[in-house]
Amino acid sequence: MATSYRKPLPNPLNPQASGPFWEAAKRHELLMPRCRRCSHLFFYPREACPRCLSNDLDWAKVSGKGRLYSFTVIHQPGNRAFEQEVPYVYAMVQLDEGPRMISNLVECPVEEATVDMPVVAVFDDVTPEVTLVKFRPA
Amino acid sequence: MSLRGKAAIVGIGELPTQRIAPGRSMYGLCAEAARLAIEDAGLRKEDIDGLVTSEAPSGMADYLGIRPVFSTGVSMQGASGATSVTVASAAIAAGLCNYALIVIGRAREAQAGGGSRGPGSIGAEFEAPFGPAAGAGTGYALMYSRHMYEYGTTPEQMAKLAVDQRFNAQANPNAVFRGEPITIDDVLNSRYVNVPLHLLECVMPCDGAAACIITTPERAKALPNRPVFVLGAGLEQANAHIWQTDRITTTPARVSAARAFQMAGYGPRDMQFAEFYDCYTILVAMTLEDAGFVKKGEIGPFYESTDTTYKGTFPINTDGGQLSGGQPGLAGGFRHVIEATRQIMGRGGERQVANNDLCMVNG
Numbered sequence: 448m449a450t451s452y453r454k455p456l457p458n459p460l461n462p463q464a465s466g467p468f469w470e471a472a473k474r475h476e477l478l479m480p481r482c483r484r485c486s487h488l489f490f491y492p493r494e495a496c497p498r499c500l501s502n503d504l505d506w507a508k509v510s511g512k513g514r515l516y517s518f519t520v521i522h523q524p525g526n527r528a529f530e531q532e533v534p535y536v537y538a539m540v541q542l543d544e545g546p547r548m549i550s551n552l553v554e555c556p557v558e559e560a561t562v563d564m565p566v567v568a569v570f571d572d573v574t575p576e577v578t579l580v581k582f583r584p585a
Numbered sequence: 586m587s588l589r590g591k592a593a594i595v596g597i598g599e600l601p602t603q604r605i606a607p608g609r610s611m612y613g614l615c616a617e618a619a620r621l622a623i624e625d626a627g628l629r630k631e632d633i634d635g636l637v638t639s640e641a642p643s644g645m646a647d648y649l650g651i652r653p654v655f656s657t658g659v660s661m662q663g664a665s666g667a668t669s670v671t672v673a674s675a676a677i678a679a680g681l682c683n684y685a686l687i688v689i690g691r692a693r694e695a696q697a698g699g700g701s702r703g704p705g706s707i708g709a710e711f712e713a714p715f716g717p718a719a720g721a722g723t724g725y726a727l728m729y730s731r732h733m734y735e736y737g738t739t740p741e742q743m744a745k746l747a748v749d750q751r752f753n754a755q756a757n758p759n760a761v762f763r764g765e766p767i768t769i770d771d772v773l774n775s776r777y778v779n780v781p782l783h784l785l786e787c788v789m790p791c792d793g794a795a796a797c798i799i800t801t802p803e804r805a806k807a808l809p810n811r812p813v814f815v816l817g818a819g820l821e822q823a824n825a826h827i828w829q830t831d832r833i834t835t836t837p838a839r840v841s842a843a844r845a846f847q848m849a850g851y852g853p854r855d856m857q858f859a860e861f862y863d864c865y866t867i868l869v870a871m872t873l874e875d876a877g878f879v880k881k882g883e884i885g886p887f888y889e890s891t892d893t894t895y896k897g898t899f900p901i902n903t904d905g906g907q908l909s910g911g912q913p914g915l916a917g918g919f920r921h922v923i924e925a926t927r928q929i930m931g932r933g934g935e936r937q938v939a940n941n942d943l944c945m946v947n948g
Contacts, residue, residue, distance in 0.1 A: 454716065458709035465710060491711050491826075517734070517833060519726030520780035521718050529716035537715055537779070539727050539828050547828045549712050562734035579714055 450574045454528040457577065465492040467506050472578040475570040479546050481507040490546035511568030512585060513542040520557050536560050540582050554583035587848050592674035593805040593812035594926045596626025596798040601759045602911035602920075606692050606792035612648040614794035615690040619649055622796035627809040628684060633798070635685030637673045639665040639915045645688065655682035663862055664820075665689060666795075666919025667948025671818040673799045683800060690794025691914025707826060718779035722787055722865060724827035726779045729867040732834045733781065736882030740781055742889055743866040744772035747785055747908055749893040750863070754905025756895065756936035761791055761911035786866040786908070793913030795923045813929045816851065816943075819844025835875060836868070838947055842876035845945070853877040857940035858900040858928065860921035861947040863908050869901070872947050895936040903928060903936050918948045 459465050471478040481488045482496035483503040495502050518538045524530060536552035538560075552560055553569060565585035572578045598621025600606075600614055615638070623630055630649075636656040638645045646653060655676045661668040666689055673685035717723040732738045751767045754760035767785060775784040805812035821837035821844075824830045846852050853876060861876075863869045870884040878899075879887045893901040904910050904924040907917040925944045927933055933941070 455709070455713040457711070457714050458705040460705045460707050460710060462705075491707055491829075497829075517727040517731040519718065519723060519730060519782070520777070521716055521723075522777040522779055523719045524716050525719040525723075526713070526716065532716065534777075534780070535716065537717060537723060537727075539833075549715055549717075549828050551715050562730055573714075581715075 452574050454573070455526055456574065461494065464494050468492050469577070471506070471508075472570060472580050473572075473576075475578070477509050477511045477568050477580060478506040479509050479542070479544065480504055488545055490548055509542055509544045509546075511542075513540045513566055513568075513582070515539075515552060515560065515562060515564045515566050515582075516541040516547060517562055518552060518560050520560070538566075538582060540566060548580065550579075551581045552583070553581045559584075588671070588674050588678055588818055589816050589848055589850070590802060590814050591678035592799050593802055593814045594670070594797050594922075595800055595805050595808045595810055595812055596622045596624075596628065597796070597923050597926050598622035598625055599759060599795040599920070599923050600690075600793050602761045602791045602793035602913050604761065604789070604791055604911075609692045609792070611690050611692045611794075612645065614692050614792065615645060615688045615796070616649055618690060618794040618796040619686055619688045622686065622688070622798050625810065626684075626798040626800075628798065632684045633686045635673060635676055635682030635799075637669040637685060637687045639669070639689045649688075651686075653682065653686075655685065661948070663864060663915065663918040664948030665915045666922050667862075667946055668820065669919070670797075670799065670815065670922055671820065674815045674818065677799055677801055683804060685799045686796060687799065687919075688794065688796040689914075689916045689919045691916060692792050712826070720778065720787060722778050722782050725865040725867055726782045727827055728833045728871065729781050729865075732867060732871065735834055736885070738870070738882075738885040740773060740783070741769060742885035743786060743870060744769040744783075745888045746866045746869060746893070747772050749888075749897070750902045750906045751909040752894045753900075753903050753936060754909035756934070757904045757910060760905040760909055761789060762905065762909045782865060782867075788864045788907045788912040788917065791911035791913045791917075793911065793916055795916045795919045797923060797926060811930045813926045817845040817847070817849030819846075819848065834871060835881075836871050838872035839875035842945065842947070846877075851943060853945075855943055856945045857943050858903060858938050859945050859947070860902060860925045861906075861945075862918050862921060863902055863906040864912065864917070866908065869906070873901070876945060876947065895933070895938050900938045903933065903938060921946050921948070
């Protein structure tokens with residue numbers, strides 16, 4: 448399908464391992480992989496639990512609430528497709544349920560970003576097929 | 586069983602770091618550095634029976650025309666140089682070879698260009714869509730922001746770190762930034778690559794190569810240079826993705842330095858100078874804390890109050906480090922090994938440190 452979106456789309460290591468995450472994002476839901484053996488909730492999705500290496504995994508819906516664990520304001524992006532966006536916040540978010548994600552902080556002037564500020568997930572339908580999970584101030 | 590005193594660096598070779606080495610291949614630069622190291626050790630190429638480099642070693646062995654009886658590739662990113670010393674020392678101590686050559690380099694001109702969308706990866710899936718910064722600075726900026734938040738570290742303090750290293754580079758003929766001293770204001774006024782990292786807090790990608798020779802203490806006695814003994818070594822593997830690390834303001838140096846000190850029977854207070862991996866200012870800062878040279882969170886005030894130049898009370902990155910010497914790929918981290926060796930051998934020239942017996946190197 449034709450799209451004017453020029454930024455990199457998610458290019459999975461293993462589409463099977465992460466597929467449910469991206470499908471959920473399209474539904475505007477945030478799912479995290481969870482180990483059925485040791486109950487560890489983790490991110491990124493992979494084929495084995497990073498705590499116990501079990502392959503017996505499923506998915507758990509999480510609140511989307513978290514904190515800005517750390518961030519950097521990008522002035523010189525690695526990919527030129529982001530040049531029109533600078534400066535923007537590249538964020539490390541710690542979800543209340545524990546896992547961490549990389550994302551962007553949106554709906555917030557860059558100078559107002561602070562470490563540890565509460566944030567909440569928003570869903571950005573960047574193409575008809577892909578929704579990125581971003582965060583705004585809570 | 587320990588590596589303590591069982592292997593020594595006996596020769597070094599380092600090419601001047603350049604932005605681009607025209608018409609040179611990585612192998613060609615490495616062969617030159619290897620030759621310098623072999624000559625410096627007072628050896629002949631035929632003596633070399635061990636090879637450690639940062640990729641599968643067959644191409645290097647072929648190019649160098651050697652058939653080592655111990656060889657391996659140590660693919661440890663920036664830590665490849667320091668880790669190669671550990672691996673080569675272990676091979677020497679175990680009797681797997683007698684004279685091990687470590688050689689690492691880079692030349693970009695002769696490298697084939699890629700271009701198409703690469704294979705999928707965790708980074709390509711969960712980082713790239715959000716626009717990380719150019720270079721490797723994204724993760725280090727995240728650490729930096731968090732370190733500022735947790736400990737009150739300031740960009741002014743990190744600028745002092747960069748300025749001290751730049752001062753050292755003025756006394757290093759091989760440094761890419763020789764002839765360009767800087768001030769704290771220069772650092773703070775340089776543009777942001779990504780906040781809080783200013784341009785002058787980031788390494789400059791360069792071309793170059795370096796090499797060293799490691800042998801047994803007995804064989805070292807017969808050779809011309811003051812042997813530089815490996816007294817201890819330690820390692821802790823870092824995460825590939827910084828967001829997978831629990832406490833991003835604590836580096837693997839906390840574990841690796843403790844293990845190295847334990848093997849050596851020395852502590853941070855015994856060290857007379859330090860050569861620490863420095864792709865970005867904040868990494869030197871955090872690893873010095875984690876290695877125990879200052880209390881966690883107090884590196885900022887330490888830099889404010891301490892002259893860390895080669896003339897100072899605690900010299901750090903006496904050749905300018907990578908920040909001011911340049912980063913020739915994986916040979917960038919290796920430069921810390923080379924400079925520590927040079928200083929201990931008493932060959933620092935204009936930048937020779939006064940006390941040169943004990944140094945910690947971090948890859």
